[in-house]
Amino acid sequence: MERYDAHAIEAKWQKVWADERIHEVPNPAPGDDTSRLMYVLEMLPYPSGELHVGHVKNYTMGDVVTLYRRRNGWRVMHPMGYDAFGLPAENAAIKSGKHPAIATRENIEAIRRQMNRMGWSIDWTRELSTSDPAYYRWTQWIFLRLLEAGLAYRRESPVKWCPVDQTVLANEQVIDGRCERCGSEVEAKSLEQWFFKITDYAQRLLDDLEQVHWPERVVTMQRNWIGRSEGAEVVFRAAHDPSIELPVFTTRPDTLFGATFFVLAPEHPRALELARGTEHEAAVADYVRRTGALSAVERLAEKKKTGAFTGRHVVNPVNGEEIPVWVADYVLMDYGTGAIMAVPAHDERDFEFAREYDLPVRPVVAPSDGELGEESAYIAYSDDEVLINSGQFTGMSATEGKRAITEWLEREGKGRSRVAFRLRDWLLSRQRYWGCPIPVVHCPTDGIVPVPDDQLPVELPDIEDYAPKGRSPLAAAEDWVQTTCPRCGGPARRETDTMDTFVDSSWYFMRYADPDNDRAPFDREVVDAWLPVDQYIGGVEHAILHLMYARFFTKALYDLGYVGFVEPFENLFTQGMIYYLGAKMSKSKGNVVVPDEMVARYGADTTRLYSLFLGPPDQDAEWQDGGVAGQHRFLARLWRLVNDTVERHGPGIPESVAADGAGAELVRKTHWAIDKATKDIGERFAFNTAQSAVHELVAGIQDARDADPEQVRFACATAVSLIHPYAPHIACELWERLGGERLWDVPWPAADPAMLAVDTVTYAVQVNGRLRGQIDMPAEAEQAAVLAAARDVPNVQNHLDGRTVVKEIVVPGRLVNLVAK
């Protein structure tokens, strides 16, 4: 018998599939039945190097789902593309001296070759790359639609600025408040940046999580990221000038009477203005400049709270009390209103600050027994709190007080109930070369003018020096930057920032549906037929940003009438990370397992099989080199058994066989394996245990070689059929040798329920919950008969000796427990 030659078989079948174009799934024609369309998608790879085994696991999972669904009568779209813009490609290019476009193209070619070698069922007619002008033309088009809708905007945003190098610094380039390169003190500066108004969608992004089937932990992460809080906005006014309004957001309006001071974030527009003309002016200005240079991490790392008194006071609207206004960096500008009322008795951070600067602490809520206890313990509060020192509201419960005070503020025009979100607008501009150009021009007369649709794409200029300099490298391409204003025709300058790569990946799953469209990003009807994605599969590291941004884009495009669905990904499966030699697999640690060597040694089928056998796919797993050999052994065994069967008995694929004679057990086992594999793949995504079932079936074939040839053929054919989604090459080859053809079109096997029923069941017999024996009983045996047989077991009798059975428990088909005293 010939040996199992994985390479020959894999080459043969990959050619057959390509020649017959079996993975190409065209769009439905008008009038086609779209009820059996399915869209299976894995997150697209970043073409920074070669694929590693984490990719193998990810894409094999999607492939198993695809092949399985196709054989269950679904028309499955399974596309692939590349998230090709971005920093890693650019950094690699700077290092190697290769232009990012060239490096990216080479990487894509290598990855495509690897993917084909793995035998994944990818529809290459839908392939896309986000750095391709034919793609990013439409990224720009969508950007312009969002701009028109007011969902893209430009505003000043604080950045770190090195006054010597005259450049913007990334947070990582600031060390101890100093420039990494020249060591000069970093300053806070405002720069014009582009944003998407994702905060407009905060509530919907939260609410619609109800309608997707996603892992709970991902939903939780998204909820926390959106961070909805209910509370009130309360308007304080400056004591020296009541026209100056200073609203705050608080979740504890019930503690309003406990506000003993007031704090502005250093970036607050009123901070410097308030201090002006007081003796504290210089100190406040100094504080604002110093803290502005610190990163968020450094601010947090300070052991003590810091701040500066402005010399001014505001009036507490609820009792007319004047309280001092401070500036302190523990208050964040981009949450709430950038200002807070400080209630040190009931907020840990305010308490700390009050201690530091000796400010008064006044409790206004107390446990219902009225015992206040230690000062620092006020902040610990519970449900049964009652307001004290709170004027007309004294005596109310905290919950009641919250509502009553908010209502009072609304009546008096001094505040209102309000919801705040932690979610911030999406800063999308990047001062880097390798990204999608933002399609606007800056005109001295007309301001920001969008590039007309018919002039898209604004192509990335081919420049020599794309190293980052703080400002975008594009600014150096003077020929490209100089343009004319589409509105007035006068001289204008192009926007030189590029887009965050997350923009590119926020709509790619729509483009797959209609990849060659050159009149629009996609046709609405086609996209609506395929989307939302039925099954999305990818790494949990994208649980927040990518998934949130894609959801935002989908909702915005829905509102603009371009798509008919509000959530992009109906079902999400997040795969765990792969560990190797005890650490997360990563290039920097040098412990990356590249599939190529494994494919060269064992073939793609073995590699695919092992990638899903390592453990539950949603959990982290340790890659074990030895485990791969075990899967190869399994395939070689299947190879031998099937070929041996064909040699001895001739080919044949029986539809069904009777469970009698020497192979009765084998036939039952075959149906059991069908049932188990079907449930594990189709319902549970338990790819590892589905494989175990096929292992057991193959072991069964090996043990029952004397069964009727028809029974052996049936078991062999079924094992081949069940392993096909995992190891399609060897499965197609063996199927052919068994006399079948086009296994990929053969309906998935169905277990015969009658064959799953057994006529004899083994009962475990327990005495007082401890196992004392086993009995075999006919499946339909009466409880009384089971009990009688159980008591009959000699070892059971030993343990019952001298005791009375006080309770008898029979779990039908499973166990008997005799409770004895």
Next chain:
RNA sequence: GCCGAAGUGGCGGAACUGGCAGACGCGCCGGACUCAAAAUCCGGUGGCCGAAAGGUCGUGAGGGUUCGAGUCCCUCCUUCGGCACCA
């Protein structure tokens, strides 16, 4: 600090709604085949006691509920992930 996930043999893991813990695979031990090796096949493999039958302990720790707990409840420990001065 807050939120979430997970702790089971030498290792990866199985046990779906509370019902025989350790399926399947790796590794290891023994045997067959072989001059020998590889490959393959057969058998064994949680700890302790025992020649065996069998007994006993055992799913991170400690309690609880139950006839019965890896699974449910409480307290705690460890690891990993997310968020992190969000008022």
